[in-house]
Amino acid sequence: MITVLKPNTTEDQRNQLIGWFEEQGLTVHVSVGEFQTVLGLVGDTSGVDIDMIRLLDIVADVKRISEPYKKANRKFHPEDSVIDVHGAKCGGGNFAVIAGPCSVESEEQIVEVARRVKAAGATMLRGGAFKPRTSPYAFQGMRAEGLELLAIAKKETGLPIVSEIMNENHLDLFEDVDLIQVGARNMQNFELLKALGHIDKPILLKRGLANTLEELLMSAEYIMAGGNENIILCERGIRTFDHYTRNTLDISAVPGLHEMTHLPVIIDPSHSTGKASFVRPAALAATACGADGLMIEVHNDPKKALCDGAQSLTPDQFDEVMTTVRKVREAVL
Amino acid sequence: MITVLKPNTTEDQRNQLIGWFEEQGLTVHVSVGEFQTVLGLVGDTSGVDIDMIRLLDIVADVKRISEPYKKANRKFHPEDSVIDVHGAKCGGGNFAVIAGPCSVESEEQIVEVARRVKAAGATMLRGGAFKPRTSPYAFQGMRAEGLELLAIAKKETGLPIVSEIMNENHLDLFEDVDLIQVGARNMQNFELLKALGHIDKPILLKRGLANTLEELLMSAEYIMAGGNENIILCERGIRTFDHYTRNTLDISAVPGLHEMTHLPVIIDPSHSTGKASFVRPAALAATACGADGLMIEVHNDPKKALCDGAQSLTPDQFDEVMTTVRKVREAVL
Amino acid sequence: MITVLKPNTTEDQRNQLIGWFEEQGLTVHVSVGEFQTVLGLVGDTSGVDIDMIRLLDIVADVKRISEPYKKANRKFHPEDSVIDVHGAKCGGGNFAVIAGPCSVESEEQIVEVARRVKAAGATMLRGGAFKPRTSPYAFQGMRAEGLELLAIAKKETGLPIVSEIMNENHLDLFEDVDLIQVGARNMQNFELLKALGHIDKPILLKRGLANTLEELLMSAEYIMAGGNENIILCERGIRTFDHYTRNTLDISAVPGLHEMTHLPVIIDPSHSTGKASFVRPAALAATACGADGLMIEVHNDPKKALCDGAQSLTPDQFDEVMTTVRKVREAVL
């Protein structure tokens, strides 16, 4: 870490800051230039709050040379990680397609959707059982029962299953779930992340509404620090000034994260756009720019889907999207 | 709720949508105009996902006439709520001043700060014990021990104490805490909110980094729906494109929330600006525009505060700010 | 336009508002429902300030049924517009590739780059002569001389040329320019837009840093209202909270604008990401999701490009990108 001091810093102030860094266990190299002083900090700076230091009156700038994430860092793990979700692989050239309904509604529904998306080329089945809803009065999902129905669909189709967890106390219920999703609203629920660091299932970590890529990797680091290094990252749209789509798909997160980390990165074109007619172009864009997979909402009942699924595809639409996704993959390989 | 259909909607599509609304238990009044059709929905629409409906192809617009929050809604509770925190009141003309260090560090520190802020006019003592840190490698707070030291400071000074909870499983440890804080990153940790709905302590609910005022009230509603209606709302800065302050203080949240809800609204000038020299002007602005209180970081050791507290005031600075805050309160009453 | 009144609106207030609408030359249809009143406005509402009306105390909501842009609206012009730039076409299945350096530096440079990008498949040559720079002390471009050098490169290669205008008083200098660019900072320089409405050259209109798609179309409408309907729209990244890329590429603007307008939409992967290594993935994403073209910075001198061109490709890199762009186009057709 480099700290550049302002020109008018007194020796006293400088020594005070150096003393503070040394108390944190760091070695400080001082390089006094003609018109600036730079402190080089050697040691484990990952616990230092860089924002705090930046705001000090005597500090002109502070910059990490080494990123604050270690286990997620591509520098120390140059080759792509491949995450194995009960046989379905993601990363390092393996393309994952997670599809299924927003919410599990019935055995008939989830099994039917599972069959259709598998036939179209999906490699995993998603379905919400515990639903994070803005309103306490809205349907909160089928909860434990929804997970049981997902397990039935898995048995019927062989597809690994993916579902969202909202509370570490529910972990027992997720025994049959192959990939546990942490939703955008819980990306910085650090207590949940810590709990997931101690289990041996892969985690699908979604980016928060207004979180930077570095913050996403720091949340991955929380899980990895506990011992669980099987993480798939997911960009699902960020919140900006423009609301013609539900969120703004930050497509550059794909090359951005690929530079920073060895973990695979998938895109959710359904939540990031919020509109069925935008899912196809967003999925193709994600594939073309090198994403390691897609997560797409598919609903089998267009009538029901009228409201539950303004952003869901029908199985037929999904089929067509998958055909073109495969062509784009070939074009960019 | 009003749903305006697009001019080219077919009767079939309209009936399908009406049928769907009726399945949700709503009564639908259809008013066909010369060039638009409006559906008026009567009944409990609080569970309807308005964003989903807005995105339907046949819908030109949809608008709640009644807001989706009920218990927090000023319409049904026109007079200001007054929240009593172990004798310290907030709301309805009662101004709360919550002050103290970012983190509890030692008994000496917290007792000393408590004495100083009480003398300056603070009505409650804050201190972080469980700290939400972006990095898993950063200091996570003194945890249970920190809460014990806060209880000592409370005994010494009589000030009610405020501290942040991050996990419902920690609730037992918060027995002595008078006002339990939910931090910005957990504003939509719905499982935590539900748990706090079942306790009988007041809650300090901070606005999330990128959450709207309506979303803040929906999170309050989660707590209130469980039976706990003692909530103080806190604006602590939002995330925008500009980074010259740590966050952007959204001062209009004060009149905005006062229109929408009867719950008291306080401002945190420390986190919203991230810089000690901005705390005074932000605190005065908050007071002038009618906030029901302030939450300010105060640290007793300027040397230590060098890094832990780029945004903390010294007790002397806090003293001066409080004097001017009182003058501004008189000016606007 | 539909205006929904709040339930507690008095008859007096309603009549006052109706009177005001009628003064604007609109016919008002009142439909009084059991629990809401809706005013349907017939006539030319394009001049009504919808934001103002939304904020009236008695108004629950207001919504245009017809969009405020007319000439740019796909509803009244369902087929794609094809813009012909001195023989190079854009839109309606014609893919435009505009390439060249950020700034024109010398005859040798611009002619060399023109030859290289033409060989690689570019259909137009770009080069900045008048440069909008944040600092008055920064190089402001070669100005008139730069335009002359572009004209030489055009003569040498036959490529139509594209350059940015910043002042209507410079129009005479742009006689040889085939496509006149309005930069992001001037997207709402309405006086410049009006002036460009009276010329007979196609315009490349870039989206402002924080402008909505509707605002972009309203700016196009300013030009079209003057008689010049030859406009190519360009998404070049928006400003959000995240700064790991220079701007955030809003890839959904492509399907979004294609729904709203018949005008062609191209993507600038260089400015939207600000980083050479992100240009390729962004260009492929844009192509895959249906953009009508690309605008890419290419610089011929890697040594010079060290600083002028952190976001520029070398001609060899551009060559490789174009090869893959062509493959992706075939995959999605």
Place this chain on the structure above:
Amino acid sequence: MITVLKPNTTEDQRNQLIGWFEEQGLTVHVSVGEFQTVLGLVGDTSGVDIDMIRLLDIVADVKRISEPYKKANRKFHPEDSVIDVHGAKCGGGNFAVIAGPCSVESEEQIVEVARRVKAAGATMLRGGAFKPRTSPYAFQGMRAEGLELLAIAKKETGLPIVSEIMNENHLDLFEDVDLIQVGARNMQNFELLKALGHIDKPILLKRGLANTLEELLMSAEYIMAGGNENIILCERGIRTFDHYTRNTLDISAVPGLHEMTHLPVIIDPSHSTGKASFVRPAALAATACGADGLMIEVHNDPKKALCDGAQSLTPDQFDEVMTTVRKVREAVL
């Protein structure tokens, strides 16, 4: 300016970068540390594009030690500037209150409003003659005639007048205008700024919708570089994800700009909130945090104001706000 190189930079790359800096007329001091190399640049760096350098592969960080704005910089001009607008002063303890209608509508209207706001304590009269409207079909203001009516109101009341310019070619028409306003949408219309640098009237420069404070000062610098140093800065709300107010008032811009510049800073509570009921709290907040003035919309005809003025105060409301503003000023002095 400091440039910190990445640890793996080769000597060749370093020398190439140093060479490039030297070509820009800078002297480069190299300080090679154990694990980082820092280049200190001496000379006029105000023309160097820092964003470009930051994105170079070999650069870990780059930081200006001296800000890129010079004439606007408080460092070189520590005492507050006082801008004299035909006798009405702003800055350095002088509080300016600019009030009047959004648009000039008639002689009767503007004279009546001028009388009322003067009686309430306004020090200048505002009125829009040339109106920047999103839609080409909306009323564009009375233009030259509006300026003539303003001049009449000035003669009647003695109040200096303020109006917005949109085109340098209109400068002749602004002869009687005492303070020329540059609107938010033209903040980076550099050609207009340059033209205003050569006149001898004070300029009111409004912050753009999504511009940083540094960008605002760079735009001021454009005017000052031409010789005109009489500038008043105005915060009028920025664009964020939340739309419950028309814009988000960034109140911290007041202390922020006061640190950075000697130029006075005023707040526009009308445009920043877009809602009449929020103007009072926003005006009080601005006053409390040290703004050098206010710019408030006042309209004399509540019936007309129904639509033109959802954000306008009546003269009576303005009168009440001014009374409290004076009390708050006394409280914070």
